[in-house]
Amino acid sequence: DIQMTQSPSSLSASVGGRVTITCRASQNIIKYLNWYQQKPGEAPKLLIYAASSLQSGVPSRFSGSGSGTDFTLTISSLQPEDFASYHCQQSYSTPWTFGQGTKVEI
Amino acid sequence: QVQLHESGPGLVKPSQTLSLTCTVSGGSISSGDYFWSWIRQHPGKGLEWIGYISYTEGTYYNPSLKSRVTMSLDTSKSQFSLRLSSVTVADTAVYYCAKGEAFASSWYVFDSWGQGTLVTVSS
Numbered sequence: 066d067i068q069m070t071q072s073p074s075s076l077s078a079s080v081g082g083r084v085t086i087t088c089r090a091s092q093n094i095i096k097y098l099n100w101y102q103q104k105p106g107e108a109p110k111l112l113i114y115a116a117s118s119l120q121s122g123v124p125s126r127f128s129g130s131g132s133g134t135d136f137t138l139t140i141s142s143l144q145p146e147d148f149a150s151y152h153c154q155q156s157y158s159t160p161w162t163f164g165q166g167t168k169v170e171i
Numbered sequence: 172q173v174q175l176h177e178s179g180p181g182l183v184k185p186s187q188t189l190s191l192t193c194t195v196s197g198g199s200i201s202s203g204d205y206f207w208s209w210i211r212q213h214p215g216k217g218l219e220w221i222g223y224i225s226y227t228e229g230t231y232y233n234p235s236l237k238s239r240v241t242m243s244l245d246t247s248k249s250q251f252s253l254r255l256s257s258v259t260v261a262d263t264a265v266y267y268c269a270k271g272e273a274f275a276s277s278w279y280v281f282d283s284w285g286q287g288t289l290v291t292v293s294s
Contacts, residue, residue, distance in 0.1 A: 066234075099280050108267055108284035109218065115278045152218055156279035160233040165217040 067091050067155050071164035078169060084140040086167045088153035093133050097157035100129055100138045103166075104149045112151075113138065143169070173198035175268050175285035183262075183292050189255040193268030193285055200249045203227030206271030207251045208281060209242065211264040219264075223271055224251055258292045265289050 068091035078084050088098065096116040101109035111120045113129040116136055126141045140147055148171060153164040179191035193207070200207065206223040213219070222232035224242040232240045241254040255262060270283040 097278070099278075101281075108269075108287050109281070110284070111280055111282050114274055114280045118274075118278070120280075120282070154218070154281075159231055160222075160235070161220045161279070163218040163220070 066160055067094060067158060067162055069153055069155055069162050069164040071151075071153055071167050073167060074165065075168040075170060077171065078143050079171070080143055080145055082143045084143055084147075084169060086138045086151055086153075086169075088131075088136045088138070088164050090134045090136075090155055090157075094155045094157035096132050097155055098129070098131065098136045099154045099156060100127075101152045101154065102147075102149050103152060109152060140169075173270050173283045175270065175283060177266060177268050177285045177288040179288060179290070181289060181291060183258055183290060184294055185259055185292055186257055189253070189258050189262060189266075189290055189292075191253045191266055191268075191288065191290070192250050193252070195249045195251070195270075198270070198283075200244065200251065201226045201246045204272060206273075206279070207242075207244070208269045208271045209253045210267045210269055210281070210284075212267070212287075213264045221253065221255075260292050263290065263292045 070089045072087045098116045100113040103109040117129045128139045150166045150168045152166045174196045176194045183189045206225050208223040209221040224230045239256045244251045265287045267287045268285045269281040
């Protein structure tokens, strides 16, 4: 199985600040990397697919980059509704696997 | 917009079988474009993909759970189901059903999710 490792596990940030979350795959997954946002008590929501493509309806302050084994999710100007957990997921090979999540707190 | 809703017992005894159903609305469960998945999240932990069932592609189960998992599809009710046998306390988790789809025929994503249901394994 491909192992996905996110860092940091949690971070503190302020409204209007810039946030960067890293996801590392245990092998080359090209650009088969998705990002999800999960608010407490809710299901995950797809933000970005194919490493850098924004899902329809997702604000442009979210962006993704990377290829191969190293990927990043950036929130350019953090809004109050962005305080949540973020999960990366590889779709390069089954079983599809997720990172352990990163919690963004105030 | 496809909507999904999980249902089933919230409490299961050790060694018994966990059974959950996901009801789909707003989309065709018999579309070959979709991979109907189950995903779970242990308390305070990350997400674990259990597997999928597709009307045209059949099933795929995560090898870590394969010996205990069965998924099925009921097109007449627009439902798909999960059965997980011989459960232990380690199977206590929130279970989500989700619609998987291959964007541009290549990029597999989970783009619609149910709200999740907590299943506790306890005697």
